[in-house]
Amino acid sequence: MRLVKLLAFLLVFIAITAFTYPSDYEIKQRLIRASVTEYLNEDGNCPCPYSKDPWGRYCKDRSAYSSQPRSGILCYPFDVDKMMIIHYKEALYRDFDNPPTQDYYKK
Numbered sequence: 001m002r003l004v005k006l007l008a009f010l011l012v013f014i015a016i017t018a019f020t021y022p023s024d025y026e027i028k029q030r031l032i033r034a035s036v037t038e039y040l041n042e043d044g045n046c047p048c049p050y051s052k053d054p055w056g057r058y059c060k061d062r063s064a065y066s067s068q069p070r071s072g073i074l075c076y077p078f079d080v081d082k083m084m085i086i087h088y089k090e091a092l093y094r095d096f097d098n099p100p101t102q103d104y105y106k107k
Contacts, residue, residue, distance in 0.1 A: 027088050028080040035074035039064065048075035 022030070039047035046059035049066055053059055060066065065075045074080055 021089070021092060024085050025077070027085050028077045031080050031084060031088065032074045032077070035072075039073055047073050050075070 036047045036051070043064065045051070045053050046063045047065060049058070049060050049063045051059045051063060053062070063075075064071050065073050
């Protein structure tokens with residue numbers, strides 16, 4: 001009987017932990033990744049200073065982030081503000097399978 005209770009407890013624990021939502025840090029990383037990917041797909045190379053150009057060199061001051069400060073590209077966790085995280089979580093609760101991209105915040 002103890003074994004059955006232990007197994008039931010473990011199954012409930014695994015089920016609860018398997019469906020946890022991402023942390024704020026994970027959300028920041030997702031938004032940064034989406035922002036950089038969107039820039040690469042639309043505008044070319046060198047979105048962030050730490051990105052590499054097609055020749056393998058770091059972009060640094062040649063990046064869109066450095067040369068166009070208000071370009072809207074998210075490169076670092078401090079670029080993602082609290083409202084972006086809140087909106088992301090709201091969208092995540094509404095539709096877990098379709099999290100918002102950077103376009104969501106341009107509205």
